[in-house]
Amino acid sequence: MRAVNLLPTDDPTRRTKTNIPVVVGVAGAVLSTVLIGMMYMSASSAVHDRQQQLDTLRRELAVVPPPVQQSSAETGLATEQKARVTAVTAALSRRVAWDRVLREVTLVLPQDVWLISLAGISPASPGSVAAPVAAAGAPTGFTLNGYTYSQDGVARVLTRLMVVPDLSNVQLSSSTATKVGTQNIVQFTIVANVRPPGANAS
Numbered sequence: 212m213r214a215v216n217l218l219p220t221d222d223p224t225r226r227t228k229t230n231i232p233v234v235v236g237v238a239g240a241v242l243s244t245v246l247i248g249m250m251y252m253s254a255s256s257a258v259h260d261r262q263q264q265l266d267t268l269r270r271e272l273a274v275v276p277p278p279v280q281q282s283s284a285e286t287g288l289a290t291e292q293k294a295r296v297t298a299v300t301a302a303l304s305r306r307v308a309w310d311r312v313l314r315e316v317t318l319v320l321p322q323d324v325w326l327i328s329l330a331g332i333s334p335a336s337p338g339s340v341a342a343p344v345a346a347a348g349a350p351t352g353f354t355l356n357g358y359t360y361s362q363d364g365v366a367r368v369l370t371r372l373m374v375v376p377d378l379s380n381v382q383l384s385s386s387t388a389t390k391v392g393t394q395n396i397v398q399f400t401i402v403a404n405v406r407p408p409g410a411n412a413s
Contacts, residue, residue: 306333307331307377307408308408309331311377312331312375312377312378313329315375315378316329316355316372316375319372319374319375320368320371321359321364321367321368321371323359324357324364324368325357325358326355326356326357327356327357328356329354329355330353331354332352334352334404334407349382349384349402350379350380350381350382350403350404351404352404352405353378353403354384354400354401354402355372355400355401355403356398357399358396358397358398359396359397360394360395360396361397362388362397364397365386365399368401369381369383372403377405378403378406379404379406381402382401382402383400383401384400384402385399385400386398386400
């Protein structure tokens with residue numbers, strides 16, 4: 212009879228193939244553990260930084276003083292300031308814009324007219340408490356004295372001043388022919404009223 216060996220033979224190739232899955236599994240487990248540890252350390256560091264920021268903000272907030280309540284004196288000053296601003300605004304709303312009035316008069320004067328004098332009085336505003344009653348007769352709020360070459364020139368000045376929005380009741384007070392050297396001229400005086408601020412031109 213022939214002898215048969217029933218014991219398994221020791222094959223190195225087979226042992227290597229059997230160990231590969233074990234090595235891969237162990238390596239994967241170690242790698243996963245390392246990654247989880249790194250993620251935990253990163254998250255822990257971020258939480259620590261946020262906690263430090265929160266503590267810093269709390270310390271800064273503790274240093275800020277609480278809001279101070281306004282005293283009665285400050286409240287009184289604020290009320291007084293508001294009243295003064297209101298009074299100034301009301302006064303400015305009743306103020307005659309003389310620069311505008313003079314510009315309007317300058318724009319309508321003919322070239323053949325020259326002035327000797329011009330006088331104006333600010334009228335009382337319709338909203339003022341003590342507005343004077345307008346006296347009947349010739350206006351006195353605006354007086355203009357000048358020269359021109361003819362009575363037609365005086366009529367032209369009078370007509371043009373009537374279209375000035377800030378003037379009302381424009382009238383010719385006097386018109387006298389005279390002579391300067393060899394030149395015949397006409398000296399005139401025109402009077403009018405200045406419209407109060409806020410009054411509508413009729």
